[in-house]
Amino acid sequence: MTADVVIAGAGPNGLMLACELSLAGVRPIVLERLPGRTEENRANGLVGQVVRALDRRGLYERLSGSPEPPRPSPVFVFGAMPLDLGRLDDNPMYGLPVPQRRIEQVLEERALELGVEIRRGHELTGLSQDEDGVTVEIAGPEGPYRLRTRYLVGADGGHSVTRKLCGIGFPGVTRDDSVSRGAHVSVPAELIDPVTGGLNVPGYGPIPPFMHHRTDHGLFVYGPFPTGTLINTTEWHQDGGDQPMSLDELRESVRRVLGVDLPFGPPKGPGPHQLRRLTGGNTRLAERFRDGRVLLLGDAAHVHSAIGGPGLNLGLQDAVNLGWKLAAEIHGWAPPGLLDTYETERRPAAERVVMHTQAQAALIAPGPEVTALRALFTELLRDERTTKHIADMMSGADIRYDLEGTHPLTGRPAPDLVLETETGSVRLAELTKTARPLLLDLTPDGALAGALDGRRDRVDLVTAKTSRDGLPTALLLRPDCYVAWASDSLRPDAKERDTLRTALASAFGVAG
Numbered sequence: 001m002t003a004d005v006v007i008a009g010a011g012p013n014g015l016m017l018a019c020e021l022s023l024a025g026v027r028p029i030v031l032e033r034l035p036g037r038t039e040e041n042r043a044n045g046l047v048g049q050v051v052r053a054l055d056r057r058g059l060y061e062r063l064s065g066s067p068e069p070p071r072p073s074p075v076f077v078f079g080a081m082p083l084d085l086g087r088l089d090d091n092p093m094y095g096l097p098v099p100q101r102r103i104e105q106v107l108e109e110r111a112l113e114l115g116v117e118i119r120r121g122h123e124l125t126g127l128s129q130d131e132d133g134v135t136v137e138i139a140g141p142e143g144p145y146r147l148r149t150r151y152l153v154g155a156d157g158g159h160s161v162t163r164k165l166c167g168i169g170f171p172g173v174t175r176d177d178s179v180s181r182g183a184h185v186s187v188p189a190e191l192i193d194p195v196t197g198g199l200n201v202p203g204y205g206p207i208p209p210f211m212h213h214r215t216d217h218g219l220f221v222y223g224p225f226p227t228g229t230l231i232n233t234t235e236w237h238q239d240g241g242d243q244p245m246s247l248d249e250l251r252e253s254v255r256r257v258l259g260v261d262l263p264f265g266p267p268k269g270p271g272p273h274q275l276r277r278l279t280g281g282n283t284r285l286a287e288r289f290r291d292g293r294v295l296l297l298g299d300a301a302h303v304h305s306a307i308g309g310p311g312l313n314l315g316l317q318d319a320v321n322l323g324w325k326l327a328a329e330i331h332g333w334a335p336p337g338l339l340d341t342y343e344t345e346r347r348p349a350a351e352r353v354v355m356h357t358q359a360q361a362a363l364i365a366p367g368p369e370v371t372a373l374r375a376l377f378t379e380l381l382r383d384e385r386t387t388k389h390i391a392d393m394m395s396g397a398d399i400r401y402d403l404e405g406t407h408p409l410t411g412r413p414a415p416d417l418v419l420e421t422e423t424g425s426v427r428l429a430e431l432t433k434t435a436r437p438l439l440l441d442l443t444p445d446g447a448l449a450g451a452l453d454g455r456r457d458r459v460d461l462v463t464a465k466t467s468r469d470g471l472p473t474a475l476l477l478r479p480d481c482y483v484a485w486a487s488d489s490l491r492p493d494a495k496e497r498d499t500l501r502t503a504l505a506s507a508f509g510v511a512g
């Protein structure tokens with residue numbers, strides 16, 4: 001038997017890709033070397049445009065537990081400097097404070113609902129490929145075996161075996177000059193400001209919640225997450241030691257960073273609780289994301305500092321970008337070169353994350369010259385345009401894919417829309433859950449009614465009205481909800497219809 005797609009790794013990105021492929025009618029097999037879901041928790045939340053992307057698959061509601069649509073956050077932090085986002089007209093900084101463990105659970109549940117086969121305890125150990133497919137070697141619970149697949153996706157993390165087996169280099173830097181310590185703790189209630197939710201540190205002063213706080217000696221973060229209160233420190237030029245991490249070690253670190261004692265005790269509640277020490281970090285980008293029939297996804301393709309929480313904003317959107325393109329290849333209708341646009345579109349997104357996480361790492365380091373640089377940045381951030389620029393960069397809203405077309409929305413994520421359809425009012429996010437290509441005809445007379453004649457098997461058409469001014473009158477959306485074509489005409493003329501036909505052909509391979 002030949003599988004269509006094998007995905008190595010049931011981390012968040014591999015699971016997301018599995019969901020996307022299933023929605024597109026391809027059933028992948030997911031191999032995961034661990035026998036069960038990990039208790040380890042890395043991310044404490046999702047930051048940026050990924051929150052909207054998950055909303056557009058119905059996953060935001062599952063993760064937030066609320067039927068309300070996502071709203072942008074009025075504050076965030078860049079290099080331990082607050083960003084006043086509430087003053088932006090178009091704030092792109094969405095956030096969802098949910099532990100990675102829960103994200104993986106929700107994605108796994110969704111993948112299983114969609115019929116994905118997840119083989120736990122099955123480790124990819126070897127691969128060889130030819131023109132028609134990839135032979136994957138696997139160490140399973142009952143011994144080694146082989147699987148033949150048309151495509152293999154390595155979503156197997158920063159130490160990706162897939163990447164190494166393909167001989168794809170992973171250039172970048174490894175830093176080992178900093179130590180981060182973090183733990184769930186309980187803090188005396190009287191230290192918590194009932195208005196701001198911040199922490200009043202005796203002898204030091206107030207520290208706002210979730211804001212990285214830099215001193216001359218390091219970084220301190222107080223995170224009162226719904227799942228428990230996290231305290232985190234980062235120090236430089238310090239040996240982490242090889243003793244098991246302890247709350248006492250964190251206490252001493254807090255004393256060095258803040259210069260005072262912070263009274264805290266062990267965490268309350270059932271856990272699992274975090275208690276960890278991490279040394280240094282890697283910033284690396286794969287030389288290429290594709291080797292023939294093998295593709296790299298998420299941390300297998302890029303690793304960087306976790307500052308600002310950009311990892312899953314990048315990786316989950318990689319998965320949404322790759323899913324429909326790989327499915328198009330499997331179904332045999334992908335226009336030439338479509339699969340290669342996975343890398344041309346997502347590498348620049350990864351490069352920007354590498355850039356801004358390294359910039360932030362420089363801005364939080366100790367030293368008087370860094371303090372001076374921060375003073376300058378603080379002045380620059382008073383300018384609303386600078387704040388917007390940084391927010392767009394951190395959230396990934398400044399990504400514009402290089403698609404043909406002159407409309408300002410082409411290559412950008414679709415705006416949030418509330419549409420009046422024949423059956424009532426509906427959010428665009430409701431229409432995109434199926435991950436189908438979608439032509440939205442918002443012209444007053446449904447002028448594009450016939451534009452998809454003979455193509456409806458591949459592209460859906462929705463005719464609707466919007467009450468908001470300044471929106472396009474028609475939009476062609478890719479399954480990843482990026483705009484492939486748009487118009488502002490009340491009645492698109494022959495020339496515009498030609499550009500629509502070109503867009504349909506280059507994105508979805510439908511004859512013009």
Ligand SMILES: Cc1cc2nc3c(=O)[nH]c(=O)nc-3n(C[C@H](O)[C@H](O)[C@H](O)COP(=O)(O)OP(=O)(O)OC[C@H]3O[C@@H](n4cnc5c(N)ncnc54)[C@H](O)[C@@H]3O)c2cc1C
Pocket residue numbers: 008009010011012013014031032033034042043044045046047100122123124125155156157158160161162278297298299300306308309310311312313315
């Ligand atoms: C301390 C820390 C804090 C972070 N905080 C945030 C945050 O707040 N927000 C955020 O967005 N991101 C954060 N990140 C980044 C985020 O955790 C990663 O980007 C994310 O886990 C990457 O997902 P992935 O699916 O690509 O890889 P992984 O999560 O590493 O999953 C890879 C999977 O592949 C499996 N595997 C490995 N090798 C094989 C093999 N040979 N065969 C089969 N299976 C294999 C592994 O067991 C694993 O399950 C943080 C990271 C760290 C380290």
